Amino acid sequence: MSAADTRRVSSGRAGWLLVQRDLRLGLRRPGDWLQPLLFFLVVTTLFPLATDPQLSRLRDIAPGALWVAALLSSLLALELLFRDDGQDGSLEQLAVSGLPLSWLLLAKTCVHWLLTGLPLVLVAPIVATALGAPYAAIPGILAALLLGSVALSLIGAIGAGLTLGLRRGGVLLALLVLPLAVPVLIFGARATALAIALEPMAAPMYLLGALAVLSATLAPFAAAAAVRISLE
Amino acid sequence: MNWTWFHRLGSPPHFFRIAGKMVPWLAWLAAIAGAAGLVGALGTAPPDYQQGEGYRIIFVHVPSAVLSTLAYAVMAAAAAVGLVWRMNVAHAIAASSAAVGAWFTFVALATGSLWGRPMWGTYWEWDPRLTSELVLLFLYLGYMGLRSAIDDTARADRASAVLALVGVINLPIIHYSVDWWNSLHQGHTLLKFGKASMPPSMLVPLLLMMLAFMLYFAAVLLVRARGEVLRRERNARWVIEAIGAR
Amino acid sequence: MLHWLSMGGYWPYVWPSYALTLCAVVLNIVLARRALRAAEGEARRRALTQRSDT
Numbered sequence: 001m002s003a004a005d006t007r008r009v010s011s012g013r014a015g016w017l018l019v020q021r022d023l024r025l026g027l028r029r030p031g032d033w034l035q036p037l038l039f040f041l042v043v044t045t046l047f048p049l050a051t052d053p054q055l056s057r058l059r060d061i062a063p064g065a066l067w068v069a070a071l072l073s074s075l076l077a078l079e080l081l082f083r084d085d086g087q088d089g090s091l092e093q094l095a096v097s098g099l100p101l102s103w104l105l106l107a108k109t110c111v112h113w114l115l116t117g118l119p120l121v122l123v124a125p126i127v128a129t130a131l132g133a134p135y136a137a138i139p140g141i142l143a144a145l146l147l148g149s150v151a152l153s154l155i156g157a158i159g160a161g162l163t164l165g166l167r168r169g170g171v172l173l174a175l176l177v178l179p180l181a182v183p184v185l186i187f188g189a190r191a192t193a194l195a196i197a198l199e200p201m202a203a204p205m206y207l208l209g210a211l212a213v214l215s216a217t218l219a220p221f222a223a224a225a226a227v228r229i230s231l232e
Numbered sequence: 233m234n235w236t237w238f239h240r241l242g243s244p245p246h247f248f249r250i251a252g253k254m255v256p257w258l259a260w261l262a263a264i265a266g267a268a269g270l271v272g273a274l275g276t277a278p279p280d281y282q283q284g285e286g287y288r289i290i291f292v293h294v295p296s297a298v299l300s301t302l303a304y305a306v307m308a309a310a311a312a313v314g315l316v317w318r319m320n321v322a323h324a325i326a327a328s329s330a331a332v333g334a335w336f337t338f339v340a341l342a343t344g345s346l347w348g349r350p351m352w353g354t355y356w357e358w359d360p361r362l363t364s365e366l367v368l369l370f371l372y373l374g375y376m377g378l379r380s381a382i383d384d385t386a387r388a389d390r391a392s393a394v395l396a397l398v399g400v401i402n403l404p405i406i407h408y409s410v411d412w413w414n415s416l417h418q419g420h421t422l423l424k425f426g427k428a429s430m431p432p433s434m435l436v437p438l439l440l441m442m443l444a445f446m447l448y449f450a451a452v453l454l455v456r457a458r459g460e461v462l463r464r465e466r467n468a469r470w471v472i473e474a475i476g477a478r
Numbered sequence: 479m480l481h482w483l484s485m486g487g488y489w490p491y492v493w494p495s496y497a498l499t500l501c502a503v504v505l506n507i508v509l510a511r512r513a514l515r516a517a518e519g520e521a522r523r524r525a526l527t528q529r530s531d532t
Contacts, residue, residue: 158398162391166381175377176395179370180402183409190416207412211405222398229390274496279486286488292499332506339502343495350491448503452510459514462521472525475518 014099015107022111025084033115036077040120043069044127059132063192066128067185070120070145071152075174077116078156081108082227086164092231102220105227109157109220117149133196140195147208148188154215154223155180161226184211242319244461245470251454258451266444272437280434286350291438293343295445296336297361300368301403303333303449307375308400311393320464321457323389326396327379328456332449334372340365360414364407371399385464 009017026033047065048058058065085091085108094104124145125138133141159177163169187204194201240246273291280287307329314322344362345355356362375392382388430438465471485492 158394162378162395163381168381172374172377172381175370176374179367179374179406180398182367183402183405186409186413190413207409218401222394226391226394229387229394232387232390274482284488285486286491288485288488288492289495292495296499296502328510331509335502335506339499342498346491346495350488452506455507455510455514459510459517462514462517466521466524471521472528475521475525 040073055132062131101224106220113153137195144191154219157223164230262447269440289347297340300337311396324460
């Protein structure tokens with residue numbers, strides 16, 4: 001897409017086109033999004049191996065294990081968000097297209113979440129059950145991970161924008177994003193723990209929802225600023 | 233509102249000169265306040281009803297913790313000014329604030345841990361205040377890590393500025409979430425010391441120590457910032473004249 | 479006097495706290511001044527080389 005073409009396109013349409021493009025490209029390379037999923041599965045398997053295989057004991061650490069594994073897996077996946085487009089110049093094209101970069105990056109982050117965050121959510125019931133969670137807890141666990149993974153992808157986009165093109169970018173990305181992800185971790189793990197205990201989980205869910213909404217509205221602007229700075 | 237002082241301070245040669253003049257004043261005032269505070273902290277303040285002489289750690293722990301958060305606020309404010317007005321001086325101040333802030337976050341953690349030991353029996357109890365300080369330390373280290381990973385000073389300035397602003401928005405959320413998390417798992421005594429319930433003989437030394445730390449922070453910040461400004465302005469004419477004049 | 483030094487028994491916590499704080503205070507002063515001196519030195523060197531170029 002040249003700059004001349006995009007000027008005739010509305011932001012909404014451009015966003016939709018970008019979503020389609022990213023989805024098509026992402027699905028062409030299954031390794032890119034399968035590997036974070038695999039990582040999630042492996043890490044959650046490590047917990048019973050490292051502690052106690054008794055389901056009753058695992059149930060206690062299940063919320064922590066699920067969320068730490070989800071957090072680490074999403075960090076791994078974040079490197080891919082802007083990497084390819086940054087390297088081949090497409091990101092630069094988006095930045096100079098005249099369309100709101102924050103909107104375009106929101107579109108990219110959405111696709112990224114569909115490919116790397118959503119699989120974690122879909123696989124969570126299996127993993128949670130393997131860690132001793134009761135079946136009745138599954139809907140609650142799904143809801144919490146859904147909101148949490150969305151927030152993580154959005155916050156992570158800021159880190160990905162800041163570390164674009166840097167050597168050691170991956171580790172630095174983790175160091176930048178993890179402190180910012182602490183609230184998501186706290187509320188998400190708490191919601192999951194309440195779900196597993198079959199207790200009402202409304203309070204942390206509201207807070208988690210608030211975080212998801214807040215990141216959806218603010219993070220794209222910060223990410224756009226970060227990307228512009230990195231592309232200079 | 234006359235904003236010339238703002239723009240004048242943002243002018244590097246002006247800042248370099250004025251900061252240089254301010255540092256000795258700030259340093260001496262800090263030393264005096266600190267000496268007076270220490271007299272109270274280690275001497276005239278009476279022992280605490282519950283903690284005996286052990287509570288005296290508060291006179292270094294609280295000012296350190298306050299400094300650590302103040303430094304972050306200054307860093308974020310300077311970063312915002314630097315981004316919006318594209319001011320080298322502001323970016324220099326932001327960069328200078330980070331190192332001092334990180335050090336005193338560490339001091340706050342260490343003194344808090346030492347204070348907790350006689351109270352809790354262990355050196356660490358995931359107290360909400362200390363846990364928030366720990367996350368703050370990670371935020372500082374991330375900021376400094378990002379700066380050091382970017383070779384180009386201008387890009388480093390602007391990227392870390394965005395990070396500082398994102399961090400400062402996140403700080404109250406992080407603090408709230410840690411408090412919330414901690415309130416669910418009660419049991420141990422909190423590392424609190426109600427300032428409202430403090431008698432003047434304790435409060436005055438504490439305020440003096442906080443004042444001393446603030447003045448000290450300003451002095452050290454300006455010293456560092458002058459060096460940072462020189463580095464950013466290395467090709468400017470005023471630098472040659474300013475160096476020659478010393 | 480002994481009571482003051484032992485801080486009512488809390489001396490292993492109180493004195494290290496103050497010592498650590500003092501170290502941090504001194505360290506930051508030293509580091510800041512060193513950074514400023516290094517920047518000044520570099521500026522001086524650049525000024526000299528520029529002058530010798532003309």
